[in-house]
Amino acid sequence: MTQERRLTAEDWAEAALEALGEGGLSAIAVEPLAARLGVTKGSFYWHFANREALVAAALALWEQRSTEAKIASLNAEPDPVARIRLLFSQAIELAGRDSAEINLRAASDNPLVQPLLRRVIQRRLWYTIDLFEQIGFSREEAIRRGAMAFTAYGGQSEITARFPGIMPIDEGGGIGAYVDSVLEVLLSGRPG
Amino acid sequence: MTQERRLTAEDWAEAALEALGEGGLSAIAVEPLAARLGVTKGSFYWHFANREALVAAALALWEQRSTEAKIASLNAEPDPVARIRLLFSQAIELAGRDSAEINLRAASDNPLVQPLLRRVIQRRLWYTIDLFEQIGFSREEAIRRGAMAFTAYGGQSEITARFPGIMPIDEGGGIGAYVDSVLEVLLSGRPG
DNA sequence: TCATTACCCTACGCTAGCGTATGGTGTCTC
DNA sequence: GAGACACCATACGCTAGCGTAGGGTAATGA
Numbered sequence: 001m002t003q004e005r006r007l008t009a010e011d012w013a014e015a016a017l018e019a020l021g022e023g024g025l026s027a028i029a030v031e032p033l034a035a036r037l038g039v040t041k042g043s044f045y046w047h048f049a050n051r052e053a054l055v056a057a058a059l060a061l062w063e064q065r066s067t068e069a070k071i072a073s074l075n076a077e078p079d080p081v082a083r084i085r086l087l088f089s090q091a092i093e094l095a096g097r098d099s100a101e102i103n104l105r106a107a108s109d110n111p112l113v114q115p116l117l118r119r120v121i122q123r124r125l126w127y128t129i130d131l132f133e134q135i136g137f138s139r140e141e142a143i144r145r146g147a148m149a150f151t152a153y154g155g156q157s158e159i160t161a162r163f164p165g166i167m168p169i170d171e172g173g174g175i176g177a178y179v180d181s182v183l184e185v186l187l188s189g190r191p192g
Numbered sequence: 193m194t195q196e197r198r199l200t201a202e203d204w205a206e207a208a209l210e211a212l213g214e215g216g217l218s219a220i221a222v223e224p225l226a227a228r229l230g231v232t233k234g235s236f237y238w239h240f241a242n243r244e245a246l247v248a249a250a251l252a253l254w255e256q257r258s259t260e261a262k263i264a265s266l267n268a269e270p271d272p273v274a275r276i277r278l279l280f281s282q283a284i285e286l287a288g289r290d291s292a293e294i295n296l297r298a299a300s301d302n303p304l305v306q307p308l309l310r311r312v313i314q315r316r317l318w319y320t321i322d323l324f325e326q327i328g329f330s331r332e333e334a335i336r337r338g339a340m341a342f343t344a345y346g347g348q349s350e351i352t353a354r355f356p357g358i359m360p361i362d363e364g365g366g367i368g369a370y371v372d373s374v375l376e377v378l379l380s381g382r383p384g
Numbered sequence: 385t386c387a388t389t390a391c392c393c394t395a396c397g398c399t400a401g402c403g404t405a406t407g408g409t410g411t412c413t414c
Numbered sequence: 415g416a417g418a419c420a421c422c423a424t425a426c427g428c429t430a431g432c433g434t435a436g437g438g439t440a441a442t443g444a
Contacts, residue, residue: 006390006391006392006440007391007392024301029430029431029432030431030432030433031430031431031432032430032431039391039392039393040392040393040394041393041431041432041433042391042392042393042394043391043392043393045432045433045434046390046391046392047391050432050433051431051432051433105298105350106297106298106299106300106301107298108298108354108355109216109298109354114354114355117354117355118355118358121351121355121358122358125358125359125360129360141373143360144370144373144374144377145377147359147360147361147370148344148374148377150347151343151344151345151346151347151348151351151359152340152343152344152347153343153347154343154347154350154351155342155343155344155345155346155347155348155350156343156347158297158346158347158350159313159343159346162300162301162306162309163300163306163309163310163313166310166313166314166317167317167339167343168317168321168335168339169336169339178336178339181333181336181340182336182340185336185337185340185377185378185380186377188377188380188381189377189380198410198420198421198422199421199422221400221401221402222401222402222403223400223401223402224400224401231421231422231423232422232423232424233401233402233403233423234421234422234423234424235421235422235423237402237403237404238420238421238422239421242402242403243401243402243403
């Protein structure tokens with residue numbers, strides 16, 4: 001964290017991403033980050049033109065890593081049904097793993113964040129829809145169920161992250177059982 | 193809006209709530225609001241101790257009105273299934289009706305907003321769960337389905353509000369058809 | 385070894401917003 | 415009609431954060 005050697009633009013972007021996870025978008029601030037890196041903002045303005053450029057760098061870093069991570073963990077699972085289950089499980093425990101995403105959602109009005117989230121949502125939504133189509137639902141039905149699944153685990157992860165303990169999913173079997181019951185409902189009337 | 197007469201604390205709270213709906217929590221700022229009300233902040237600090245008090249007043253105003261409105265519109269419908277349908281329909285078109293709520297969710301880390309939203313979520317969640325119990329599901333199953341319904345329409349309203357046009361629910365029948373299909377899934381295997 | 389380059393510091397100006405002190409004015413009351 | 419009170423203006427100090435100017439230093443390559 002606090003380095004002895006001199007810094008690069010990547011060091012700054014890394015620190016910015018970390019700050020985003022801890023304090024939200026507004027925590028990506030030049031002077032506080034400089035202090036944290038044991039340096040003055042004179043350093044920053046050598047590597048970046050302005051704060052916006054730093055925010056953009058941190059967002060790019062996040063997008064790359066988050067998509068890589070999700071794709072990697074999901075591609076390991078060949079069965080579509082198991083993939084959906086994985087999607088859900090991951091989303092529910094997303095709070096601890098990726099607090100940057102939670103904080104990004106809260107800043108979705110920001111002109112840099114808005115298009116980024118739009119891309120990410122689009123990808124995930126249609127990925128989910130595709131899964132339901134692979135399972136055997138018609139395209140129209142897959143769109144409906146996929147959209148429902150996506151909003152459900154989006155809302156779920158948001159709420160559990162921001163209001164821990166408020167969802168009564170710990171009763172009777174824990175998270176796994178809840179995920180199973182959700183899937184049972186989402187897959188009801190499954191053809192094939 | 194811009195008044196000729198002198199102001200009361202309620203006028204300030206009202207303007208603050210309006211600003212919250214338009215620009216988020218940070219838009220509840222003393223000097224901009226004063227300018228908007230055609231007055232200086234000397235007026236404000238006569239009515240309130242500080243900014244936090246104004247935020248609290250605006251939040252109280254919102255909580256009171258939003259719960260009143262929702263309860264009124266839902267109590268008019270006696271059938272539980274129709275009520276759930278109403279809940280969903282309302283949530284989806286929530287963006288235009290209550291942008292203050294959307295902006296509040298984005299500020300849920302704020303120490304004044306956090307407990308407020310926690311209360312509201314708690315109320316709505318268990319209200320939804322009760323509906324599923326009234327329909328005939330067991331308590332355990334009602335908790336699962338209610339939680340799922342709640343997160344689904346929470347996520348739905350958030351996404352449609354922040355990223356209009358991104359959800360493919362307008363295809364083939366519009367919102368009403370989508371709500372119906374969601375309900376069909378959520379009520380699958382319904383006893384009684 | 386010496387100049388160049390990469391990186392950083394110090395010091396400054398600027399803005400938005402919070403909060404305070406104090407004085408002014410219209411309206412109500414006796 | 416004279417005070418009292420409610421409401422507001424003016425003017426100030428303060429903080430956090432952005433951005434700039436210009437000088438300094440350590441390492442590196444010729």
